[in-house]
Amino acid sequence: MxxxxxxxxxxxxxxxxxxxxxxxxxxxxxxxxxxxxxxxxxxxxxxxxxxxxxxxxxxxxxxxxxxxxxxxxxxxxxxxxxxxxxxxxxxxxxxxxxxxxxxxxxxxxxxxxxxxxxxxxxxxxxxxxxxxxxxxxxxxxxxxxxxxxxxxxxxxxxxxxxxxxxxxDPALALHPPLLYGGYVGLSVCFSLAVAALIEGRPGAGFWPAWGRWIRPWALASWALLTAGIALGSFWAYYELGWGGWWFWDPVENASFMPWLAAAALLHSAVVTERRGALIGWTVFLALVAFSLSMLGAFLVRSGVLTSVHAFAVDPERGLMLLGILGLTAGAAFTLFALRAGQLTGRTLFAPISREGALVVNNLFLSVAAATVLVGTLYPLVLEAAGGATISVGPPYFAVTFTPLMAMALIILPMGPLLGWKRGDLIGALQRLAWAAGLSLLFALIVWGLFRPREALTGAGLALGAWLVLGALAELTERIRLFGKRTPGELGRRTRALPLAAWGMTAAHAGLGLFVLGAVVETGLKVETARPLEIGQTVAAGPYQATLRAVEIIEGPNYLAESATLEVEPLGGGRPETVRAEKRFFPAGGQTTTEVGLSFHGLDDVYLVLGERRLSDSGERAWTVRMNWNPWARLIFLGPALMALGGLLSLLDRRLRTVDTTRRKRSPA
Known part of the structure; x- marks a missing residue:
């Protein structure tokens, strides 16, 4: 019952x-x-x-x-x-x-x-x-x-x-609730956009107020989506055993596209709230963001994709989900088309202004989302049309997506230092000069220490440092750190900063940390694999691992071949013991790989136990793959800081929208 x-x-x-x-x-x-x-x-x-x-x-x-x-x-x-x-x-x-x-x-x-x-x-x-x-x-x-x-x-x-x-896996126990919080939270932005298209009226400050009303919902969704994607990426990194954290899998893209749209919506809503501009664009992004979430639900459940992340579902139910997407998104965008002529803001601004920087930021983010959408859907459309099967992977996104995002990130630190309506670009650059100089110096030092001939790695290092230092430069400008000020005055100014300002700094700095980790891990990692007998050693980068024992253990619902390895720096140091396993689940007859991870500062030593075999000497040996992933910690700490920045901004009293008290109603 x-x-x-x-x-x-x-x-x-x-x-x-x-x-x-x-x-x-x-x-x-x-x-x-x-x-x-x-x-x-x-x-x-x-x-x-x-x-x-x-x-x-x-x-x-x-x-x-x-x-x-x-x-x-x-x-x-x-x-x-x-x-x-x-x-x-x-x-x-x-x-x-x-x-x-x-x-x-x-x-x-x-x-x-x-x-x-x-x-x-x-x-x-x-x-x-x-x-x-x-x-x-x-x-x-x-x-x-x-x-x-x-x-x-x-x-x-x-x-x-x-x-x-x-x-x-514990990460997968938390990943779906966080991801859905972001996915589905965008539904409120969608509903508020539909309501605004029906109820919206020019003048009387309606649209700037609407920009303020939609921001907390977009912010909460974006923060949850950031945390969910990062957790899913970390799960793929240590659970699947292939050594990477992002593969441009279509199901990964299904969550990344709404994230990009939500990021663009956040920045656009600020312009709508502060200046009464970009009204139509902000409404459009609010509709697009949740439509992409529903598209992701269709892709994951329709059976058109083959992925470890996807649900195996028959196409008939996928077709019904496509019908829901067509009905809701079709009705909303039809309404948008009918009202588009009335969604023009009357506020003018110069190209060099904070509004202008946010517009450029939005354009790059939107085009980047479009390239991900094309790369995700094109193989499906081609297969449906003619039966041809192609794969769109990292090379396509490296050529299309990466340059667009690089341009957006270069501009990002400048925007907050420009004035509304008309900005002083030279003045903003002067205030960022120390950040630019330190970024280049940092990139040259790290690049020179690791691999001098990797120009793209050096450029990526400079970009990541530019984002982190640019976020700190904007914060120092708010506090007015530089100048003749007493410690007491600086303390008062620091305490007076709204939570939203701290949240923006944390989010932008977290993005920079992620870029640093992604660039270094991708460009400088070292991978090696070889069969090891008990007592033999394999090395990658500045670390080595020695296979000490392999035993069969019994888990709660699996049997595992578990290897004990000792990891230590090549120059000598205290060894750390890690375990890498191959697990067999009798209930489903499936085998999985459990990665052994050894953390060394920002670096990871990544160990995978392979198949058992006989060595040339006739002794038992196991193939062990070892990766040195430098600065891999930043790949996951950066998004965590970004999500924390979103939470801090959401706690700002100016963004509170939910009433916890009893109130009288009056029609407006």
Whole structure:
């Protein structure tokens, strides 16, 4: 009966989402706060109903209820508890329930948003809540009619098939909730954009205010998406055993495209809020960002992609997801086309200004997102049209995406130092002169120490240092660090800085740290592989690893061939013991690789245990692959700092939108 309660809760959530649409629209048409309030209440209740369904699904996994088909296909009694819980969202059906939970959760937060003079106008909020309810109803209907996670199985199997072993990892337990928080959080930007197109009016400061209202939602989504992508990248780095952190896999691109669009939306919304400009562009980006999220959902679940990240789903359900994307995005962009002529800002600004820098930043980000979209979809379209199969990989993106992003990053530190409406480029460059000089000096030193003939590596080092030092230069300008000021005055100015300023500095500096890590790890890493007998050594870069023992161990739901290796610097030093394993999961008959990682400052020593063989001397040997990945830590610490910057900005009191107090309603 508990499982049936979960199915009923999903049905109830669908009905409540429908009520949310009807009551909110009726409340707007009749200017009735009571009806609009009923729509908001229905949105809150829909979230609680989906939460109940999700809780029931987790319970079914925890107790190993194999009468539920989804549990039987994705769980096993021997699985550790963490992965039983994570199995609830490790399948297509379960992940869609998580999607609906996040979607209705953001809808509930939107329902709690302030109204009146301190918040959203009555009409705009009512229409946005209706749009959010419409999205919830579409996805809940898709879950119930095509992907119900509570379908019973008869006869009931004695044991389950277990979750894909690659997904049985702590990082993958947290990755989907964070990623979906970013993916689906953009739905509120979408709903507010649709509402603005319906309710928007020229003059009276509507559009600058709308830019302020949309920023916290875009910021929260971007920060969550940053954390989710970084966690997924780290999982791929140490779990898949191929030694890399990004492969331009189409499923990786599916999350990266909304991230780029959200980053462009954040910068564009600032111009709309501060200057009442780029109105149409900001609305367009708000629609594009969530449309790309829905496109990602289609790509991952349609069966058109073959990837370790993708769900194996039949094309019919993928076609229905494509229909949802076509209906929602098609309706929104049609509305945008009808209203585009009224979305022009009357504020003029010079090309050399903060607005101009943000426009250029947006252009580069948008074109970069377009190149990723083309590289992702072109092979699929070509195969569908003529049956030809091609692969678009790193070489394409290195030629198209990398130069565009490099230009955007060069401009990035200049923007905050330019004035609104008309800026002084020479003055901004003068204030950044010390950052530029130190960046070049840093690049020359590091480049010369490692590999003098790698020009692109040196340029990348200079770019990463430029971003970090440029962010610090902007912060010092805000504090006015340079000049005749007492420590007390500097302390007061530092404490007076808003959290949003600290958040921007952290985000831009984190991006610079990521660039430094990516450039050094990609350009200077060393990889070697050789068969090792017990006691033999392999070296890569400034480190060596010695194979000390290999034994068979038994895990909770696997058997493993586990190698013990000692890693130490070539010049001598304290050795560190690491373990690398090959695991076999009897339930699914699958084998996985568990990487051994040894951390040395910013560097990683990366060890992979290969197949067993006989050496030339007739002794048992194991192929061991060893990578020296210099500065690999920065690849993951940089995005963590970026996400922290987003959180700091979101905590700024000027961006608070959700009301936690009881309030009276009044139509606006």
């Amino acid at each position: 508990i499982v049936e309660l979960g199915a009923f809760a999903l049905c109830l959530a669908l009905a409540l989402s429908g009520l949310q649409v009807v009551a909110s629209v009726a409340g707007r048409l009749r200017s009735s706060p009571v009806l609009a309030g009923a729509g908001e209440g229905a949105g809150l209740a829909a979230f609680l109903a989906v939460g109940l369904a999700f809780g029931v699904l987790i319970y079914a996994f925890v107790v190993s209820d194999f009468s539920v088909s989804n549990v039987a296909l994705n769980s096993h009694t021997d699985k550790p508890m963490l992965y039983k819980v994570a199995g609830a969202w490790g399948s297509h059906e379960g992940s869609l329930v998580l999607w609906c939970l996040v979607l209705t959760g953001f809808g509930a937060l939107l329902a709690r948003a302030r109204t009146g003079e301190a918040g959203l106008p009555f009409g705009l909020k009512a229409v946005a809540v209706a749009a959010q309810g419409g999205l919830g109803a579409l996805f809940l209907a898709f879950v119930l009619f095509t992907s119900n996670p509570f379908v019973r199985l008869s006869p009931v199997p004695v044991e389950g098939a277990s979750l894909n072993p690659l997904l049985q």
